[in-house]
Amino acid sequence: MDIFLQQIINGLVQGSIYALVALGYTMVYGIMGLINFAHGEVVMIGALISITVTSTLAAAGMPLGLAGLFGLVAAMLTCMALGWSLERIAYRPLRGSPRLTPLITAIGMSIVLQNLAMIFWGRNYMTFPPLLPKVNFEFAGTHFTLVQVVIVLLSAALMAGLVFLVYRTKLGMAMRATAQNPAVASLMGVNINRVIASAFVIGSALAAVAGVMVGSYYEIAHYQMGFMLGLKAFTAAVLGGIGNLAGAMAGGILLGIIEALGAGYIGDFTGGFLGSHYQDIFAFVVLIVVLMFKPSGLFGEKTGDRA
């Protein structure tokens, strides 16, 4: 039983990170029907920027906590600028072209960003500075750390903030209207370009935070870290129903838990043949199963219903 509860907790932590990244996929898809495959790379850039800024400031004598805060803010600002530029440079010129064109461009951008990161930061794994004191908690036979608690709480706060933005503000209403009928939204005075750009910018800010979270959780970062994370977050978005905010959140957390439980029990299931390092297969089994049996996802509308 302990391992069950423990894995639920671990899954919740990992799932919160997936959810933050999945929101970026789903917002852009919801508004313009584009799967921004470069989104995982935005997470990676966020993590690497935050390492560089944090360690530079810490080396200059700033207390680590404060340096980490600056690192986080720098990562968010950089990623917001990056998300904005991606839309402006890579996707906007292709608006109105067949769907495959921006999709291939997105894959291209993802490769470009990985290579740029490799040039700037090198091929080696980088150690992520410990931003938070190592505090351990014990509860009902399970163990967890301060980092894990902060990840879950911060993700929850950001998601609540996003829900507020989308459902309670004028910008959010304009985003929903644009997703449903861009031509009519612009008749109402909505500047469609600005709404699309803000979806990229907001999604990228969340991605930056997710990058810092993964970095502090696993204490390493690497120019290829965005690839697998991006695929899994995309899976989470599809699981929840891509284009749907609640779906991305639920899909992220669910995927995290499925993975953690899978990793926890895979040894038992296979008589020790497969170890927990095979946990990555679960995400893709989930993706395949969803695509086969409920391609619109758990919360999604029927496919093609996007106005």
Place this chain on the structure above:
Amino acid sequence: MLEVTGLHVAYGGIQAVRSITFHVNEGETVALIGANGAGKTTTLKAISRMVGATGDVHFCGEKILGISPHEIIRKGIALVPEGRGVFPRLSVLENLRMGAFVRDDKAAIADDIERMYAYFPRLKERADQLAGTLSGGEQQMLAIGRALMSRPKMLLLDEPSMGLAPIMVQKIFEVVRNVAAAGMTILLIEQNAKLALESSQRAYVLESGEITLNGDSAELLHDPKVKAAYLGE
């Protein structure tokens, strides 16, 4: 108030609107009638900048053919699009608020929402319902209410009677006439020529992208050619 001169729209090789010229004076209701495919919707789309066009469009003396689509409503032109175009997954209230997107005067917006509810009590009952679940007639009411929420100087209506039962058409047109009586300038597009001519002061007849007739609506109602082609008499 609205002056359209030599407006021309082509979709690829198809000449949908061929150099048409017409105008709408302040406070007037002008009808633009014509058969399917005559180019009525295209004309409205060109004025509201949803399709590219050549020629000249002046509104209140200002050239508007070069501005962005989202600027049109700020000039005071509100369009009720063909097929209503309500936001299906926004509530009725949110759709009305979208109509007031360009406004910042919160108190006056709240008053106007109440005013729309007075025009269309049905909308008040459904305020929190998703617009996509409304009936066609209710959606048309919402689309008109939404357009009025911007406090426009001029209203462009694209076939408000389309697909509605006669009783609903009566209701919608009653509101249109009330709005007109309150001083609104209206360009009304209709296939239902009789209704359009009865609800307007002047009218233009559009055929295959060209204006073939124009005049006082009351006279056109008795014009033999109009009678034969559009009134089924």
